[in-house]
Amino acid sequence: MKFERLMAITMILLNRRRVQAQELADKLEVSLRTIYRDLESLSLAGIPIVSYTGMEGGYEIMDNFRLDRQMLSLDELITLFTALRGLQSTQALDPSNIDRLLEKVGTLVAHAEQGRFADSDQVQVDFTPWRNSEAERIKYESVHHAVKNRKLISFYYIDAQGTETERTIEPMGLALKGYAWYLHGYCLEREDYRTFKLSRIRGLQVLQDDFERREMPLSVMNGPWKKPGRREMIHLVLRISGDARVYAADHFDEQEIERLEDGSLIVRATLPHEKWVLSFLLQLKTDVLILEPAHIAAEVRKTALEIAALYQDSGHTVSQCVVSEEKKQSSES
Numbered sequence: 001m002k003f004e005r006l007m008a009i010t011m012i013l014l015n016r017r018r019v020q021a022q023e024l025a026d027k028l029e030v031s032l033r034t035i036y037r038d039l040e041s042l043s044l045a046g047i048p049i050v051s052y053t054g055m056e057g058g059y060e061i062m063d064n065f066r067l068d069r070q071m072l073s074l075d076e077l078i079t080l081f082t083a084l085r086g087l088q089s090t091q092a093l094d095p096s097n098i099d100r101l102l103e104k105v106g107t108l109v110a111h112a113e114q115g116r117f118a119d120s121d122q123v124q125v126d127f128t129p130w131r132n133s134e135a136e137r138i139k140y141e142s143v144h145h146a147v148k149n150r151k152l153i154s155f156y157y158i159d160a161q162g163t164e165t166e167r168t169i170e171p172m173g174l175a176l177k178g179y180a181w182y183l184h185g186y187c188l189e190r191e192d193y194r195t196f197k198l199s200r201i202r203g204l205q206v207l208q209d210d211f212e213r214r215e216m217p218l219s220v221m222n223g224p225w226k227k228p229g230r231r232e233m234i235h236l237v238l239r240i241s242g243d244a245r246v247y248a249a250d251h252f253d254e255q256e257i258e259r260l261e262d263g264s265l266i267v268r269a270t271l272p273h274e275k276w277v278l279s280f281l282l283q284l285k286t287d288v289l290i291l292e293p294a295h296i297a298a299e300v301r302k303t304a305l306e307i308a309a310l311y312q313d314s315g316h317t318v319s320q321c322v323v324s325e326e327k328k329q330s331s332e333s
Contacts, residue, residue: 005030009038010047013061020058136181139198140174142206143183147171152207153185158200165189169196170211186214232273237292240265244287251280266291278303 005028012019012027025035039059043049048062146153154168169185172193176182181198240248241264248257248265258266271277281288281300290297 006038006042009035010042010061013049013059016060018052018056018058018060024059136198139201139204140181142204143171143198144174146206147173150210150213152188152209152211153204154207155201155204157196158202167194167196168207169194170214172213174198233270234273234277234293234296235270236267236277236290236296238265238267238269238281239289239291240267240284240287242287244284247284 008028009024012024021032021035021039025032028035039049049059050062051057051059143153145151151171152168153171154166156164157167158164166189168188169183170188171183171185173184174181175184183196183198183201185194185196186192187194241262245263245265248267252267252269256267256269258268260266278296278299281290281296282303290300
């Protein structure tokens with residue numbers, strides 16, 4: 001018990017400029033006499049504790065004292081501290097664990113360096129996903145439990161093509177990538193390693209079956225995010241106006257954008273010929289005109305007409321749907 005109390009006093013003094021003995025006694029729920037004996041024990045152990053009298057008096061550790069950083073520089077500690085504070089924002093992680101890590105990192109900084117350490121406030125890091133619900137947190141905790149305790153899990157998964165399959169997985173680990181959590185594991189159906197986006201998992205069940213953890217190479221875990229090999233690319237020339245100019249600034253490099261006198265933009269960019277490009281162009285609606293290539297413009301036109309057809313010639317028009325919804329809301333009120 002005394003050892004734990006001595007460690008607690010050391011941590012407090014390393015993280016605070018000056019602390020009064022009465023505050024230590026209240027915090028650790030012991031007498032003032034016990035605190036004085038503990039401070040003397042720490043001094044005898046080689047920790048340079050100095051005392052100050054008066055209204056602003058108290059105890060502190062000399063500025064030039066610090067714990068062994070294991071070769072970490074102050075800049076590296078600031079980077080680590082900033083990243084940990086960003087992880088505090090993720091609802092999936094236990095905040096008490098992050099708080100303890102932050103406190104330990106703080107103890108590696110000498111009082112004389114506290115001013116520079118405060119520079120970490122100049123950079124804000126937030127890993128909170130845009131969709132941050134209680135259900136997602138529970139899903140993360142269930143998977144994390146399965147990884148830690150080597151339990152098989154089963155779930156239904158929707159892949160990038162929209163196909164849903166049932167999977168049984170030996171969960172290996174979790175990764176945070178681009179505001180989203182991913183599961184690495186060995187798929188018993190595919191008999192190979194796979195990576196799954198947690199948001200596409202439904203019907204998750206942690207099974208009672210144990211599994212023997214396989215040796216999963218780092219190259220396998222990083223495989224999904226390696227730079228892709230050769231794939232078909234398309235060169236787009238777009239005329240963008242209105243609100244869509246904000247999207248242009250977010251998605252294209254400055255050298256790909258030509259600004260015209262009327263405020264519109266000409267964008268020349270090369271992108272992978274994949275489905276998401278079509279979805280991206282459609283969300284710009286009438287603020288984008290596809291100048292090149294013609295077949296992409298034709299695809300966008302075809303899709304737009306198919307969307308419009310959903311609201312026509314199907315027994316009731318859009319206006320009829322709106323009127324019906326207004327009547328429903330009126331009757332409810």
